[in-house]
Amino acid sequence: EVQLVESGGGLVQPGRSLKLSCAASGFTFSNYYMAWVRQAPKKGLEWVATISTSGSRTYYPDSVKGRFTISRDNAKSSLYLQMNSLKSEDTATYYCARLELSLWYFDFWGPGTMVTVSS
Amino acid sequence: QITLTQQAESLWISPGERVSITCRASQSLLYTDGKHYLSWYQQRPGQTTKALIYHASVRTDGVPTRFIGSGSGTEFTLSIEHVQPEDFAIYYCLQTLKSPWTFGGGTKLELK
Numbered sequence: 458e459v460q461l462v463e464s465g466g467g468l469v470q471p472g473r474s475l476k477l478s479c480a481a482s483g484f485t486f487s488n489y490y491m492a493w494v495r496q497a498p499k500k501g502l503e504w505v506a507t508i509s510t511s512g513s514r515t516y517y518p519d520s521v522k523g524r525f526t527i528s529r530d531n532a533k534s535s536l537y538l539q540m541n542s543l544k545s546e547d548t549a550t551y552y553c554a555r556l557e558l559s560l561w562y563f564d565f566w567g568p569g570t571m572v573t574v575s576s
Numbered sequence: 577q578i579t580l581t582q583q584a585e586s587l588w589i590s591p592g593e594r595v596s597i598t599c600r601a602s603q604s605l606l607y608t609d610g611k612h613y614l615s616w617y618q619q620r621p622g623q624t625t626k627a628l629i630y631h632a633s634v635r636t637d638g639v640p641t642r643f644i645g646s647g648s649g650t651e652f653t654l655s656i657e658h659v660q661p662e663d664f665a666i667y668y669c670l671q672t673l674k675s676p677w678t679f680g681g682g683t684k685l686e687l688k
Contacts, residue, residue, distance in 0.1 A: 502617075502625075502668055504677040518676035552625065561672040562615035562630040 459483040459565045461553045466570030469543055477570060479536040479553030486534035487511075490556040492563065493527060493538045495549035503549075506538065507556065521547075543574045578602050578671050582680035588688040594657045597683045599669035601650040605632070613673035616645055616654045619682075620665040628667075629654065659685070 465477040477493070493505040506527035507516045515527050526539040536553055550571050554563040579602040589595045605612045612632040619625050627636045629645035632652055642663075644655040656663055664687055669680040 501682045502670070502679040504670075504679070507677075516675055554625075557630070560630050560634075561613050562627055562636075562670070563617070563625075564627050564636065566625040566627075568624050 459555065461555065461565060461567035463551060463553050463567045463570035466551065466572045468573045468575065470576050471544060471574055473543055474539070474541045475543060475572060477538040477540070477551055477572070479538075479567060481534045481536065481553075481555075484555070486529075487531035490558050491527075491529060491536045492554045492556055493525075493536075494552045494554050494563070494566075495547075496552070496569070497546070497549045500549075505551070508536070540572070543572075545574050548572060548574045577676050578605070578674055578678055580669050580671055580678055580680035582667075582669060582683045584683050585681070586684045586686050588686045589659055590688045591659055591661055593659055594655065595659055595685065597654045597656075597667050597685075599647075599652045599654070599680045601652070601671060604649045605652075605671050605673045606649060607673060612648060612652070613671055614647070614652050615670050615672070616643075617668045617670065618663075618665045619668065620662070656685075 460482045462480045469475045492507040495505050496502050508527045512529045524542045528537045550569040552569045553567040555565040557564040581600045605614045614632045616629040628639050633645040642657045646653050664685050666682045666684045668682045
């Protein structure tokens with residue numbers, strides 16, 4: 458059974474950093490592109506980052522480019538999101554998602570971890 | 577960037593009815609391989625987000641046949657026939673044709 462479990466969320470002050478993790482199980486992690494998607498309270502979904510199987514290629518929207526870094530450790534079946542220079546508008550639940558590469562959709566999602574940016 | 581518009585924020589329906597949720601893209605989502613890079617997702621409280629449809633019309637594994645994806649170019653529809661109690665949820669469309677990948681604003685199905 459595919460499982461994705463995020464961790465690392467919490468309350469952080471504006472301008473500070475936070476690193477999220479996603480533990481994957483039930484599939485060969487190194488064979489899949491992975492992504493982060495976020496959802497601000499009572500708002501819709503927003504794609505945040507995608508990483509290739511080897512980690513050599515990463516993709517971001519302008520809203521987080523230069524502040525967020527996605528990475529992975531295939532040996533540990535883990536995905537990460539390093540978030541720097543956090544802003545109040547980064548407050549959201551952050552979901553880890555697996556990308557079905559040949560079909561280009563997110564086929565499995567985690568339950569999410571909440572990040573609150575506030576002083 | 578490609579904007580996806582889900583006109584209806586909420587739709588009120590009764591169990592057993594048929595409902596259609598629309599998603600309009602600011603440009604065609606058709607790729608040179610002949611496929612549309614539009615997928616649909618369901619969010620229910622307390623559950624992980626679930627993929628329903630990819631390539632505009634293909635159901636993912638295990639999704640009931642009452643969920644039907646259709647459309648082409650810039651206009652797409654997710655239809656649910658004979659809505660069941662468990663279908664009252666929020667539905668999002670997503671385009672993965674061009675970066676940045678973008679979601680529609682979501683449509684909430686509510687009990688009439």
